Amino acid sequence: MIAANPVLNMSIFGVFVLITLFVVYRASSIGTATEYFAAGGGFNGAQNGIALSGDFLSAASFLGIAGAIAVYGYDGFLYSIGFLVGWLVNLLLVAELLRNTGRFTMGDVLSYRMRQRPVRAASAVSTIVISLAYMVAQMAGAGGLVALLLDVHSGSGQALVIAVVGVVMVAYVLVGGMKGTTWVQIIKAVMLMLCVLMITLFLMGKFGFSLTSLLERAAESNPLGEKIFAPGAQYGANPLTKLDFVSLSLALVLGVAGLPHVLMRFYTVPDAKQARRSVVWATCTMAVFYLCTLVIGYGAGAVNGPAAILSAPGGENSAAPLLAYRVGGTVLLGIIAAVAFATIIAVVAGLTLTASASFAHDVYANVLRRGEADPDSEVRVARLTAMVIGAASIAGGILVNGQNIAFLVALAFAFAASANLSTLLFTLYWRRFNTRGTLWGIYGGLGSCLLLMSFSPVVSGGPESILPGVDFAWFPLSNPGIVSIPISFLCGYVGTLLGGGQLDERRSAEMEVRSITGIGR
Template sequence: MDIGNPAVNITIFAVFVVATLFIVLRVASRNQTAADYYAGGRSFTGQQNGIAISGDYLSAASFLGIAGAVAVYGYDGFLYSIGFLVAWLVALLLVAELLRNTGRFTMADVVSFRMRQRPVRTAASTSTLAVSFFYLLAQMAGAGGLVALLLGIDSGSGQRVVIAVVGAIMVFYVLVGGMKGTTWVQIVKALLLITGAGVMTVWVMAKHNFNLSSLLAAAVERAGGAEGLLEPMNRYGASATTKLDFISLALALVLGTAGLPHVLMRFYTVPTAKQARHSVTWAIALIGLFYLFSLILGYGAGALVGRDEILNAPGGVNSAAPLLAYELGGTILLGIIAAVAFATILAVVAGLTITASASFAHDIYANVIKKGEMGANDEVRVARITAVVIGAVAIVGGIFANGQNVAFLVALAFAVAASANLPVILYSLFWKRFNTRGALWSIYGGLATAVTLIVFSPVVSGKPVDPATGRSPSMLQDVDFHWFPLDNPGLVSIPAGFLLGWIGTRTSSEFNAAKYAEMEVRSLTGAGAEKAVQH
């Protein structure tokens, strides 16, 4: 399937990549300390960080996956947007300010504050790496499909090369720019993405006389009169199993954000807890606006491009937004939108990589292996080496996940985060009795439950072949070893994480009253937070 002019597409794409690389190189000279590399020197304002958070959060799942899901499934596709947005209320009310007051660089700083440091830091870092891996799968899969469409690459080997190139550029961002470079790329990318989506939204509405009803009717007509596009449960209402799957998905989306390590790490890039809270309000406003755009873009793609054309394009359902851009503005708009989407993937992947590498270097290597006896420069060096390893793992994983709907893959990452990270964060901040055993059982138990159920779910194997595409929607073709019926494990794994944390705590007598009192005062008032920053 030939879309546009590959030479024009690659030229626009190259301009965006060069521009973002220039930004990274420009700020790279300012990375002098561990705080600079991990937290951008805590020099960003709430507004800047809020825009960067929206850039971090509005990933390939938001732009490519949700637009595609709305185009193909209608109303049910928009449920992703609702879940992703509502989740920020949990982050705002329960996590953002308290986390910024208590920690230094990573989630493990908060969780291990009043526990035995080494085992809890190891567990928190393991969970961080697992969540980052699942999230990376989604971004790399989106990159493969997007650039395959951009360059007209239909072969699997060509798309694998594309995914490898994405991984290489992402690693360069992290190695050179650190958190400062990554943050500025995210700010620029967020503004470009929201502006591009806004322009396309106005354009789609103009083609339908700015009448939403006309747009929806056109989408239904293009889909052959599929009235289900406008009704709930078009995808999830077929059986009791699919309805349970929807509940599981909703739980994962709403509770997952507050446990995402790359989002939590962003709260440390501002100087105060007040600015952290200010960041979230900015992020909610921008993310909410974008998701309104995604609804129009999804139905616009359904009306102007068509369901079958989207499913048969390179990248499948993830191609809806780029195909819509081509339908609206031809080669130039396609090149611009695809390049912005690619910059989106690069920025998010870079943020995930720096989070995962910081967690390993700061939590496991510096505080567990070296027991806190190593210099900041050595710690940063280990983080950079880890970033290269994570990049290689992400490339391999992205190749296996290529062709999957990226919004759905991100939902798996949210399920793991909500199962392993959220219970231990909330227990640490709000439950006086919580202790080391509870933290370990909560993290490892929630993580093991979520990952096991994903591995043995229809997502990995066992789904029947889709007649429209000629292949199974599962990651592995021609095999079936699934026994868990739901696509998303959240309905089982999230309660398991909370329950195991409670049981572990109740079966241990450990309790450090002085440390809990110190943490409570610090988390609520910010007293002592600056001391932690300068530590």
């Protein structure tokens, strides 16, 4: 067990929170709905790209992936590959067209040439479910991290920590809106990059700047030996686990383009060119980060060994903090703790803002008020929704506390790919796509993913399940993406063929011109 200094760790974290809250307060200028939801489109591509990386590089990337690499080797690094490759889908197929067509939310795009009310309602349901699934994983990361740093083993103590993180996150959203949240994400991204570069440098120095020596020590410290350098250590036991890996890969690669909080960031730039630049900046930043996590993950296994990592509070998620303590002592551990907390809070703030914006703009303003809501009331409803969603994510984080964060985030990616990707691509590229196809695609993908996950080993049937004491798992895969993603595409296609009715050629033509040129946005 590490000799953590709780006062130092929490002091560093407290300083970060105070500084960023001050930045949020100074940056906030919430005069209109556009400023609250999209920061007035005032960020350039570089700024938005760094914020995108800050929004995307969650506790799963920093804690979960490092732990998975330390314990399983190459199979853990596959999370990094999936997270990174998925951005190509955004760059090539989604970013520019989405930025030109929408205004605040994904619902703006999906409902543009469809029946507004049912499509916006479906989009809001999808956004809130995916955001909550993602937020729950971040909250679980907060509980595990504090359990390690403060040696808090009681469930009530970890629950209190998760609640505090949730309250701080809601404060960012209420005070700063999108502009303030973006600056928090930029600060967090810079801190995170400096942190992983610093610990990578320290770690390489410990092994004489020889990557070969580091990898050899990692193999010696791991019961799997040299198997950690090849695929299959975690997912290669039998055909079923290999199929589970394929399902996980599909969810990771295809889920990025369906994540609502990522899509919403494309509205914070002034034009499509800056949206494209945002993705390029984000991709380059994350490529450097994931290369560092490869070194950190293997280094954590070499220095501490998988047994020590798994026995620590937080399990696999403790790999990076344990390594920081062994390499740089209490001070570096405190810095790592602050960055990890910053990561969790910044990501959850972005998710909360996205979910609350979707409810306020899509459900309240366009479904309940039929497009006649004034901007002030829309922002007011978004703030109330942020508090409700924050409370729900705290409860969910307490429920799944102790699970591997990267794995939990992969489930959120499966939801995103199943519910949103098919409908977005069909809407942007298939003129015949209609309202019934949209609704069938969203609800079919979201419902099938939720159903399969509920009856999978994630929820019951195993010692690491959320409900380990019961067994109603009839679906054998831990990630349902390989089934639910094709179901979503099939439902959207069949629903369109059965939809009938006359297509609005004028609106279809308008959307095509607008998506390509941005005219009319």
